[in-house]
């Protein structure tokens with residue numbers, strides 16, 4: 524029998540969407556994000572990496588699209604930093620579309636799926652995942668996350 528609690532018993536294995544949104548807000552106001560924005564080119568940049576979560580800045584060329592994808596078993600949050608995107612979201616509650624503007628942020632649960640499309644101007648988004656996704660965040664016309672056999676989301680949409 525343990526005489527004290529082992530540290531790993533006290534540590535969560537994932538952050539909730541609400542906790543990820545709080546971290547997104549902290550990052551959005553940080554010097555680390557401002558510095559990363561100055562050097563951001565055309566590829567995603569990871570600006571935070573911990574055992575519990577990671578955070579990426581994603582640049583979106585005008586008109587670029589990330590196909591509908593899920594995030595496997597990870598919780599997530601996305602925040603628009605610059606520009607405007609259209610997002611299609613599939614959850615257990617159904618499918619909806621929304622416009623994502625700078626300052627907007629949304630959380631995701633495992634099994635949720637979404638599609639993001641930039642408008643007619645460049646955009647930048649901040650993506651957080653917990654636990655971190657092994658292959659990084661979604662980006663480009665091809666889904667990098669959840670690639671593999673097609674499966675159905677809770678709302679009945681087939682994703683890869």
Ligand SMILES: [Fe+2]
Pocket residue numbers: 592593594637660661
């Ligand atoms: Fe995503």
